[in-house]
Amino acid sequence: MAEIGHGGKEIVERILDPKEAPAKVRGLKQVPVRSQIANEVIGISYGFFCPLTGFMGKEDLDSVVKRMRLKDGTVWSIPILFDMSDQELSDYGIKEGDTICLTYHDNPMAIFEIREIYTYDKEAMCQSVFGTAESKHPGCARTYAYKDKFLGGDITLVTPPKINPPFDPYFIPPLEMRKRFREKGWQRIVAHQTRNVPHTGHEWLMKGAWFQTYAELPIEKPLVGVLVNAIIGEKRKGDYIDEAIILTQDELRKSGYFGDHNHMTSLTFWDMRYAGPKEAVFHAALRTNLGLTHHMYGRDHAGVGTYYGPYDAHHLLATVQDELNITPVYSMNWLYCPHCGEITSEGLCNHKNEWQKFSGTLIRSIVEDGVKPPRLIFRPEVFDLVMECAEKYGFGSPFVTDEYLAKRTPVFTIPPLAG
């Protein structure tokens, strides 16, 4: 059965047969890539980025910048680019029409069939994708850091990544994910995009979205699941460490706040662009490919600073809703009301003067002060696991430090080619 992904296109994994791989890479020029490119190679090869089959050529890029679409008309909001400097091109002797082998951790990762080499106005790209060309916007900074030439062409994975513990159970690519959803019998699955350790505000975002998604479906057996899809990519100092994020999200299921019948945790490799509304549209494509039917969007989805209004992403999604195969589920904030004595939604409770809002930042401050928050705010199992992760993976801290960045075990490695 064909698996249909974003834009109505079939999801096809672009991965070489292990028996053929050594012969296919023999003699190819080897070019090492950085982690962002390696993450995107995985995104392309496994169909996370369907219908993309490689890094974008100029026509696709120009169309994404000017129309938020690929050149064939499919809605697409974020450029997926491979960059090189003139110096590198000449050092490697790379020209249009060449096929090269991309390496990561010194081992062959993917075959790149270079169809074209081109330039593009980075400022125009920033203005369109991020709504600003300011270099202090982290997405613009990433764009300006691209070298001056872009290479477009198809990617085929040579060697599947080895996902290192404790992340290995959570790498579930689109085709496998869709199989699992069928096994569970879920008719609707709602995506929760996260880069956080969950407090009960997050937990209730998921629970609220589960109710919204369930809607009119019969309740005799569980038909709706929440998929936590954690974004794993470049880390900034002070973020929660990746191990703590993925394991605590799953802990909500293991500790019974959810269960196997309605909750699953997985990861996607992606370096956040903080493109707000445009990133929200990208998330819709990504999660469609993963087999989800619904997607949670809160306020200022994937935003940064004050660049985007709280509902900009919702408005942009509405303009392309007819072409998306995923339904947005909009979430209001959850907070603690001492009068109600519970976590409640700002759309429900009317004790406005008594509301106590809390954020991930506030919880971090509490934890850093050596206080264990009450279970109504932060689940004790999550707290204990954060502390365990600090010892086991974080060199004593649950937050990213220089030491963590230097010494952590990579989330994935590329093993040497067999044979």
Add this chain to the structure above:
Amino acid sequence: MAEEKYPINIWVNEERYEKLKEAGLAHMCEEMLAGMKVIRVYANAAQRDKILKVFPTAKFDSATTKSIELLPRNVKDKIFDVVVERKSVDVLDEFLKDY
């Protein structure tokens, strides 16, 4: 309009609570978020800006809580000690003098 005030939440762990009790200041704690004890030291806009500059890890949570968060624990300990010594939460001027 009254001047805007931005709280620094000093969460009262057991060690801090013992010190407060000894100084007869346990009543200074407020209760927040389902039973946590906190002492709130308020900064004005100028003090807030100075704090964010002097302590680069600190963050002003403008979206949700309007409070100054993520000050290092030892910095909060120092502020806390001044609160206990002066028996007042109006201590930021004195605390910031040294920076």
